[in-house]
Amino acid sequence: MEKQELICIMCPRSCRLTVSGSDGSLAVEGNMCPRGHEYALSEAVHPMRILTGIMRVEGIKEPLSIKTTKMIPKELLLRAMDEIHKVKAKAPVKAGDIIISDILGTGADVVATKSIK
Numbered sequence: 001m002e003k004q005e006l007i008c009i010m011c012p013r014s015c016r017l018t019v020s021g022s023d024g025s026l027a028v029e030g031n032m033c034p035r036g037h038e039y040a041l042s043e044a045v046h047p048m049r050i051l052t053g054i055m056r057v058e059g060i061k062e063p064l065s066i067k068t069t070k071m072i073p074k075e076l077l078l079r080a081m082d083e084i085h086k087v088k089a090k091a092p093v094k095a096g097d098i099i100i101s102d103i104l105g106t107g108a109d110v111v112a113t114k115s116i117k
């Protein structure tokens with residue numbers, strides 16, 4: 001691996017991070033705390049993201065905003081959105097309701113982030 005430059009997104013300080021080395025021994029520079037070190041290694045080896053989006057609700061025009069309950073592999077984000085677009089939520093929905101369990105076997109649930117009556 002050549003050098004990879006990143007901005008840490010774990011807190012508002014937004015440290016500029018550099019990851020270098022090979023998979024067996026990666027070095028991180030620029031982090032002000034251990035969370036940045038962890039984030040940079042995760043980004044270099046296997047990036048993960050919280051998925052956020054909207055989905056349709058049966059019989060209602062207003063879309064439902066949703067998110068995953070934990071980070072999923074970045075390479076699965078588009079497939080996960082495809083799965084979400086195949087489903088329509090059923091009103092009433094409360095914020096926090098699970099709409100899809102264990103999406104794509106990631107262990108993350110897709111939950112509503114707002115309520116719809």
Ligand code: SF4
Pocket residue numbers: 008009010011012013014015030031032033034035036037
């Ligand atoms: S390295 Fe630590 S201090 Fe810097 S942005 Fe990341 S979490 Fe914040």
